[in-house]
Amino acid sequence: MxxxxxxxxxxxxxxxxxxxxxxxxxxxxxxxxxxxxxxxxxxxxxxxxxxxxxxxxxxxxxxxxxxxxxxxxxxxxxxxxxxxxxxxxxxxxxxxxxxxxxxxxxxxxxxRHARPEIDVHDQDALVDTMFRQWQATRVRAGLAGLTPLQREALELTYYKGYTNAQLAQALDIPLGTAKARIRDAIIRLRDMWEVTT
Amino acid sequence: MNDNVHGLLGAYAVDAVTDAERAAFDAHLPGCEDCAAELAGLRDVAAALADAEAVAPPAALRARVLEEVSRTAQLPPDDAEVAPADDLAAAREARHARSGHRWPRFVLAAASVAVLAGVGAFAGVVLTERNAELAMEQDVMMVASAPDAHSMDLDLGTSHLVVSDRMASVVAMGEDCPKPHDGMEYQLWVVMEDGSKHAGPTFMPESDGSFMTMLDDQSMDGVTGFVVTEEPMGGSDEPTGDMVAVVEL
The missing domain is CATH 1.10.1740.10 (RNA polymerase sigma factor, region 2, helix turn helix motif)
Structure with missing residues (x-):
């Protein structure tokens, strides 16, 4: 089994x-x-x-x-x-x-840091690793279809556990922008998958 | 800045929320068909991402799980009475014995049972056996799930103010809240049209920076905003300290 x-x-x-x-x-x-x-x-x-x-x-x-x-x-x-x-x-x-x-x-x-240490400099390596690991072509294709900003937002939240506030801080963008970007990324994935399957 | 709780939908779907934000959204969800419907679709997308990561665990893990399962009791179907362990963290937000808190006057009974059952059916209930926490959590859920509830950012760490005119209540909660100066605690004030400020509850962040407090029986007529100040322990009748956070309605 x-x-x-x-x-x-x-x-x-x-x-x-x-x-x-x-x-x-x-x-x-x-x-x-x-x-x-x-x-x-x-x-x-x-x-x-x-x-x-x-x-x-x-x-x-x-x-x-x-x-x-x-x-x-x-x-x-x-x-x-x-x-x-x-x-x-x-x-x-x-x-x-x-x-x-x-x-x-x-x-x-x-x-002894009050704030979470956030490292966004390993993004390229992270993306490479992710793409190597991903077995499902559907997911690969979907993520490739995101804008780089959307992909980055998903990587940091879904795969690294950032909260929306941490995402905003790490990328130096307004909180509302961070929340919207996460949602846009997921919706775009969903829409692409609905079209292709 | 107005920031409706709907805006958390995407972040919630991928767990990019703090425990306090999760509690607010859990409370909002049963009353919002739009969010519930869209969330189901977003979660399917998130699950598809997870599926793409599949890596078989060692066979020994299977044996360990089955062994543990064989001596683990199951929860009964939803009765909204028992807290899944997963949600204890959210309930922890409510662990605040605040001096001077007046318990809400609105009756929770039937309405809150309905709300809680809905939440429990969805994602597990934000409840514990600890009655004080339960009461606070229920109150907060009642406010956050009110049809007219809206959430605004509060500049105290990562915090929100949730205001409901219909429930005549305002809730402040958040994380990463800095400690006030020694001998001081925070106090919430209601700012009226004429500039006067009515005293609200005092509160202290937990050691982890989380806090939750609530002001009930507060009509929103003539209210133009809220401020938070540092005040001597026990609070003040008039604000004496610097304003540390300001929210305009």
């Missing part, structure tokens, strides 16, 4: 309806159904955690926390909240971002 994951998330991925059924069953305490949910989603959760927190051990910790949280909260999943994958990955993203911010706060204290 772990091997299926290794072969790629897509190969092991049940249809959304089936995954929803499994999640509902898991919510009623069905351990077998939960195992199937794990096998269908753990690679995405783990990959996202790894991408955000960088540290492999910490990424595994986050993955474990997220999957146990999915088990705990499974009975609260409802289809009108979105697809099961989106629901699970929303939990995962938040948990990974919380972890990265806690680490940042910790290192800030060590450095």
């Amino acid at each position: 772990g091997d299926e994951d290794a072969a790629g998330a897509a190969a092991a991925r049940p249809a959304p309806d089936r995954l929803a059924g499994l999640l509902v069953a898991a919510g009623r305490g069905d351990a077998d159904a939960f195992e199937a949910v794990y096998d269908a989603t753990a690679a995405s959760v783990h990959g996202l955690a790894l991408r955000i927190v960088r540290d492999p051990e910490m990424a595994q910790d986050v993955t474990q926390e997220v999957m146990v949280e999915v088990w705990r909260q499974a009975a609260r999943y409802r289809p009108d909240l979105g697809s099961p994958r989106t629901w699970i990955l929303t939990i995962a993203h938040r948990r990974a971002v919380d972890r990265v911010r806690a680490e940042q706060a910790h290192s800030d204290r060590l450095q």
